Amino acid sequence: MSERRACRVIDADRESVRYRSTRDDDAGLREKLRELANQRRRFGYRRLHILLRREGVMINRKKTQRIYQEEGLAVRRRRSRRRAVGTRAPAPVLALPNQRWSLDFVHDQMAFRVLNVVDDVTRECLAAVPDTSISGRRVVRELTELITQRGKPGMIVSDNGTELTSNAVLAWCGEIGVEWHYIAPGKPMQNGYVESFNGRMRDELLNETLFLSLPHARVEIAAWVDDYNRERPHSALGYETPAAFAAELDKQWPASLRPTGSATQPIASTALMRKTTARL
Template identity: 65%
Template sequence: MKRARFTEEQIIAVLREHEAEAKTADLARKHGISEATIYDWKAKFGGMDVSEAKRLRALEEENTKLKTLLAEQMLDAAALRERLFKKMLGPAAKRAAVEHLQAFMSLSERRACSIVGADRKMVRYHSSSPPDVALRGRLRELAYERRRFGYRRLLVLLRREGEPSGRIYRLYREEALTVPKRRARRKAEGTRAPILVKARPNARWSLDFVHHRFANGRRFRILNIVDDIAKECLGTIPDTSMSGRRVARELTAIAERRGKPGMIVSDHSTEFTCNAVLAWCKDAAIYWHFNAPGKPMQNDFVESFNGRMRDELLNETLFFELDARAKIANWVIDYNLQRPHSSLRYLTPAAYAAHLTATDHRLRNPDQLRRSSVAPPAPLGVQNPETLTATG
């Protein structure tokens, strides 16, 4: 605040001289002020003593401070209203909020940081890490090519290409490549006895149908056959209609190519409960287990595969009647040979099936087992082939 030229004592003394009938012009000339100043002093301090004048000055200073504080509070409230509906959960958001308040409300950096609750060092920080242009571009290409893959599977694909960087997750978040997912709340109802199977290929197969539509609106179905232990897709048969005899023929072809399963699990669809399938089971000496009615999660392996197929293929592809089989077959090849599976420690189903087969062969030949090196650890939820695993 600018220091006053005259104190209250001096002003009161001048007014006392004026009250003693001294002429205004003479007082103005004597003290080096204008006559208007004397009249202003008289209007403000007339009839007061020194203590009352000091009290008035103190009240004016306090009033000025209160006005300043009120103006600052109103400015802060306006700044908060400006950012009311904008989230400020990270450094980037807070940095943007500070820049916005500085640009549109002409606030200083210190004031804007105090309103937002940001550190000035954080606002002034500039990253010194390399831009990773090539890695970002390759990450975007993989994410756009496989739009339903999360960062873990994208990381596996980049590792296969020889990328040693540990910044994949940060770049994944900065490029906003997160896959939105809806997770329904599921409640367990009742109990059921688990099915014990050996941890080896062909220990158990699961069957189920998936329904979809062509581009012209015509419906078709896909019969999915999955190896529950190796998580490998053994067959996908799309068609507009399918009978029990067709199901039996497809199972016979897969069994001749891969070997008979120890068990087959499915629901109570008419294609699986018809006489043709029951006769095939009897002739092939294969046990067929049906889920409890209204319990699709008892067949959880193929249900999980159906969800991946719908999420990554059916919802992302436009099917025409002539190219549907080729597109589905190409996706199955990619699923078995290229796509990393999270429950297999991000191995592919085909690679894990080969590992299980080799392990089973070594266990059947103890001499070879003693000569071989220690096998890599099995994925989560899978034990050695000689043990029993509870599934279903």
């Protein structure tokens, strides 16, 4: 049967039958999306879309979703114990303040949680924010305020919690140009500095104090953090306090050797940095 007769039988337009799509195959975009999906295995198309736009790929979110589905990149539900692939621990950094911050949450039995921010080099607690609920936008606000006081960090390390992998956090990192490193799932020791700090806070404060209200908790936590930084001996610092250790090591860096752009003075030595690697 000819095309003309077949179209007449089914009442179809011959132009629609002969139409051939002129849309580009987007081979480069698909390759880039697959690369990002392999790096961020637990990210959906929305977060991958933000990463694409951060790298200058200006496309519509619906197009990202369509290619994401066509490439079969949907996040799969885990059915067994989560395992890390390769070494995903952050590399050792220069022994200077603001080179790497660590973030994590610690919960209290009174049903509030505390967002802790620790400088991995100085071991100082930069912020301890207690509240009943802390969203991704709240994390961004607290970090923005902290940066105005201390300057921008070279890297931020955290786990893969929903608040820390939210679209608000990803967009904020792209705007201010901060590298955010996510540890391998199920590997909390890759974020060992803040995990250790959380243990000290729980053992010395949360388990020892009966908080009557959230304002009372804020006062007690602020006082404990000040004592931790200025009075409590730290075993990893030769049993000196972080403040005293910082003041002593500050003398090791003459003004001519201090890197530009740091909000505070270099106060640590590379010999005191611990190097940790993840098991394969």
